[in-house]
Amino acid sequence: MEAYHLIKNGSSKTAFELREINLEEPTKNQVQIEVEVFGLNFADVMARLGYYKACPPLPTVIGYDVVGRITKLGNQVKDFKVGQRVTALTRFGAYSTHVNTSYYGVVPIEEDTDAATATALATQYSTAYYAAEYSMNLRKGEKVLIQAAAGGVGTALVQLAKRKGCIIYGTAGSEEKLKYLQKQGVDFPINYKENDFYEYIKQQKGDKSIDVIFDSIGGNYVKKALKLLAPGGRLAMYGAAQIAGDTDKKSLYRQLKTLFGFGKYRPTQFFGNSQAIIGVNMLQIGDYKPYILKECMTEVVELYKKGEIKPVVSKVFYAKDLAEAHEYLQKRKSVGKLVCKW
Numbered sequence: 296m297e298a299y300h301l302i303k304n305g306s307s308k309t310a311f312e313l314r315e316i317n318l319e320e321p322t323k324n325q326v327q328i329e330v331e332v333f334g335l336n337f338a339d340v341m342a343r344l345g346y347y348k349a350c351p352p353l354p355t356v357i358g359y360d361v362v363g364r365i366t367k368l369g370n371q372v373k374d375f376k377v378g379q380r381v382t383a384l385t386r387f388g389a390y391s392t393h394v395n396t397s398y399y400g401v402v403p404i405e406e407d408t409d410a411a412t413a414t415a416l417a418t419q420y421s422t423a424y425y426a427a428e429y430s431m432n433l434r435k436g437e438k439v440l441i442q443a444a445a446g447g448v449g450t451a452l453v454q455l456a457k458r459k460g461c462i463i464y465g466t467a468g469s470e471e472k473l474k475y476l477q478k479q480g481v482d483f484p485i486n487y488k489e490n491d492f493y494e495y496i497k498q499q500k501g502d503k504s505i506d507v508i509f510d511s512i513g514g515n516y517v518k519k520a521l522k523l524l525a526p527g528g529r530l531a532m533y534g535a536a537q538i539a540g541d542t543d544k545k546s547l548y549r550q551l552k553t554l555f556g557f558g559k560y561r562p563t564q565f566f567g568n569s570q571a572i573i574g575v576n577m578l579q580i581g582d583y584k585p586y587i588l589k590e591c592m593t594e595v596v597e598l599y600k601k602g603e604i605k606p607v608v609s610k611v612f613y614a615k616d617l618a619e620a621h622e623y624l625q626k627r628k629s630v631g632k633l634v635c636k637w
């Protein structure tokens with residue numbers, strides 16, 4: 296058994312080292328999985344750069360999702376079998392040939408399901424599903440703004456909002472990604488490098504014209520987006536990609552800029568406009584409401600089987616090329632999901 300350990304913050308070229316591991320026996324609620332493919336998530340880039348508070352002390356094994364086969368079962372785990380093929384949301388530890396994880400984040404998949412596609416269903420689709428269905432309770436005809444709509448969670452949100460009959464405004468940072476958004480059915484794709492999303496929507500529809508906002512960028516993006524929020528509107532905040540920037544160097548300036556960029560809010564302004572900002576953090580849901588994580592994971596796998604959602608895989612790397620895969624994600628080259636196979 297071996298795993299890529301995050302040994303150092305900074306450049307992906309020096310951050311990871313392949314080491315032997317001695318995985319313990321799964322605890323009572325865990326299963327052990329032999330990993331076929333592990334996924335990359337933007338939070339992994341944040342962890343590598345040293346911005347991710349929940350990341351365990353280094354050296355550690357990061358990574359949130361895998362597809363593989365169950366090799367061992369904890370003594371309280373029912374409804375799973377050794378040998379079963381599964382997709383799983385792991386709480387770190389995924390950049391590994393084997394991982395132990397709580398059965399609440401594990402769902403069986405068919406033998407012929409594409410491994411990379413099924414990896415997207417774990418963290419990115421379950422997060423999007425929780426945000427869209429539990430936090431935002433999307434309704435038909437609602438106008439929805441999705442930031443970084445071409446990314447992993449972004450693509451999932453677009454598909455889930457389309458399924459609900461929403462009208463979608465989606466932002467992305469290149470013409471190539473805009474074409475991708477059009478193909479995905481985004482009604483108003485916005486290249487935020489050419490058009491300020493706030494000015495664009497304000498000109499088209501005016502302030503207070505958007506019912507639901509999904510934000511993963513943070514800082515002044517949230518402040519500006521709130522001006523577009525209609526009475527009765529909701530904003531889901533689930534990331535702060537702005538902090539990462541384009542360099543490997545940790546920047547206190549960018550952290551403070553993002554923090555102060557959010558602006559100041561009074562509870563009465565939300566009460567007065569019947570609005571809400573709701574944070575989404577799937578690690579906390581997994582820790583405190585694991586049965587909800589289970590529901591989200593099970594539901595997205597069902598929707599995938601019914602053909603109602605279709606994850607898009609940007610690229611499949613070999614695990615030995617993990618540094619390159621990280622660079623690809625950090626430099627915003629990917630659409631949809633990135634994975635590494637052993």
Ligand SMILES: NC(=O)c1ccc[n+]([C@@H]2O[C@H](COP(=O)([O-])OP(=O)(O)OC[C@H]3O[C@@H](n4cnc5c(N)ncnc54)[C@H](OP(=O)(O)O)[C@@H]3O)[C@@H](O)[C@H]2O)c1
Pocket residue numbers: 335336337338418419422443444445446447448449466467468469472511512533534535536537538539540541575576577578624625627628629630631
């Ligand atoms: N809270 C949770 O439980 C949870 C769970 C999963 C993911 N997330 C968050 O959701 C977001 C999306 O995650 P993902 O894994 O699906 O990643 P992703 O969207 O595939 O990749 C991140 C995208 O963010 C955009 N971006 C905007 N500003 C950026 C900046 N300053 N630096 C880098 N990228 C920037 C880029 O798209 P453009 O090229 O279009 O700018 C980039 O492709 C991340 O913020 C992540 O932390 C949160």
